Amino acid sequence: xxxxxxxxxxxxxxxxxxxxxxxxxxxxxxxxxxxxxxxxxxxxxxxxxxxxxxxxxxxxxxxxxxxxxxxxxxxxxxxxxxxxxxxxxxxxxxxxxxxxxxxxxxxxxxxxxxxxxxxxxxxxxxxxxxxxxxxxxxxxxxxxxxxxxxxxxxxxxxxxxxxxxxxxxxxxxxxxxxxxxxxxxxxxxxxxxxxxxxxxxxxxxxxxxxxxxxxxxxxxxxxxxxxxxxxxxxxxxxxxxxxxxxxxxxxxxxxxxxxxxxxxxxxxxxxxxxxxxxxxxxxxxxxxxxxxxx
Numbered sequence: 316x317x318x319x320x321x322x323x324x325x326x327x328x329x330x331x332x333x334x335x336x337x338x339x340x341x342x343x344x345x346x347x348x349x350x351x352x353x354x355x356x357x358x359x360x361x362x363x364x365x366x367x368x369x370x371x372x373x374x375x376x377x378x379x380x381x382x383x384x385x386x387x388x389x390x391x392x393x394x395x396x397x398x399x400x401x402x403x404x405x406x407x408x409x410x411x412x413x414x415x416x417x418x419x420x421x422x423x424x425x426x427x428x429x430x431x432x433x434x435x436x437x438x439x440x441x442x443x444x445x446x447x448x449x450x451x452x453x454x455x456x457x458x459x460x461x462x463x464x465x466x467x468x469x470x471x472x473x474x475x476x477x478x479x480x481x482x483x484x485x486x487x488x489x490x491x492x493x494x495x496x497x498x499x500x501x502x503x504x505x506x507x508x509x510x511x512x513x514x515x516x517x518x519x520x521x522x523x524x525x526x527x528x529x530x531x532x533x534x535x536x537x538x539x540x541x542x543x544x545x546x547x548x549x550x551x552x553x554x555x556x557x558x559x560x561x562x563x564x565x566x567x568x569x570x571x572x573x574x575x576x577x578x579x580x581x582x583x584x585x586x587x588x589x590x591x592x593x594x595x596x597x598x599x600x601x602x603x604x605x606x607x608x609x
Contacts (some may be wrong), residue, residue: 329395338391345373345386353399356408356431358415358424358522359470360387363583364480367471372411372431375399383407409435417442420466423524453532456506459513459592461532466525467498473517473526474498481585486511515591519574519584528572541566549576554589557581561590570594 325340329347336351343366348355358370366388374383378396383404386397398404412432415421416439421428431437453463469489477487486509490499500509518526534540545566552559560579564572573591577584 327391327393329391329393329397331397332399342391343387344375344377344384344389344391344395344397347391347397348375348386348399355386355399356412356428357387358428358468359472361472361520361577363577363585364472364475364520367475369470370411370415370468372408374404374407374411376401376404405435409437412437413439413442415439415468419468419523420463421468421523423466423527425522428522454506455529455532457513458529460515460518460526460528462498462506463525463527463532464497466523468523468525469496469498470522472520472522476516476520476585477511481516481583482512482514484510484512484514487517513588513592514586515588516585518591519586530571534571540571545571552586552590554587554593559586559590561586563594569598 326337327340327342328335328337329344330336331344331347331351331353334351336347338347338350342350345355345357345360355375356372358372359368360366360370360373366385368385368388371385373386375386376398377384377389378398386399408431412428412435416432416437421432451465453461453465455461471489474487474489476482477484486506487498487500489496490503491497500506500511515528518528521527531540545564548563548565550561550563552561559582560576562574562576563570564574573586573594575582575584575586575590
C-alpha cells in the first residue's frame, strides 16, 4: 500500500484466533493472518492481482457474520473477531479442496495445496472421477506453451493477467455458464490465431499447471523433468533497457523455463515474449555434433 510523503498511516486492530493483530487500514484479513504468522490456504489469490473470490479455500469465520468470509478480499475492520481454525472453517475448506480435486487434475498444483489437502484430510475420491466437462486433451498449438484445461480450476488469474491487471491484450476470457464455463480465446480460435502476444504472463500466475511452458510439458512426458536437479539464477533481461529481472530455471546446464519475481518493482512477475521465451538461442547448437578435425 503506497503512502504519500508526510502522511500518517492509520492502523486497525482485529482479533485472529485469540491474538490481537494490528495492520494498516485497508489491509485484508488475509494480510492480518500473515502478519500474525497464521498459515492460510489460497488458490485464486496473488499479491499482484485484484482478489476475485473464486476458490473459497481462504474462508474464515467472522463473529457476527452469518456466512464464512473470504480472507483474501474482506477488509480488516477495527474490533473484528476472526477464527481461522474452527470446525466450520475446517469443514468448508476440506469440502472445497475435495470438490476441486474430484473435478480437475491437481497433480501439478502448487505443493502448498497438496499439503493443505493432507492437513484437512481431503479425499476427492469420495465424489467419484473427474467430470466429463473438464476431461480433454492438452491444447498443443505452438512451441512456446500449452493449455491443459483438465487442470483448470477457473481461478481467473490468467484472464486478469491478460487483461487490465497486466498485459491489456484480452486474448482470453471466461466463456459459457455453469458446467460449461471455461477459459477460451475469442470465438474459441486456436491460440496462434487469437490476439495472444505470447507474453506468457498467464503461465506465471497459474497455480495448477493448466498453463505450462512447452519445454516443461515435453520433459514431463519424457519423464526427464526434475525440479530437484534444477537451479535458479537471477539476471536482467538484455533485450531492452527496462530492466526486467529474470529467474532462469536450469536443468542439466540448459534453461528449461524463465520466470520473474513477484516482488520486483519493474515487472511484478510479468514479462514480454522476449523475456519469457527468448532464451533458446543461449543453448543453440548444444545438440549438434561437433565437427570432426582434419
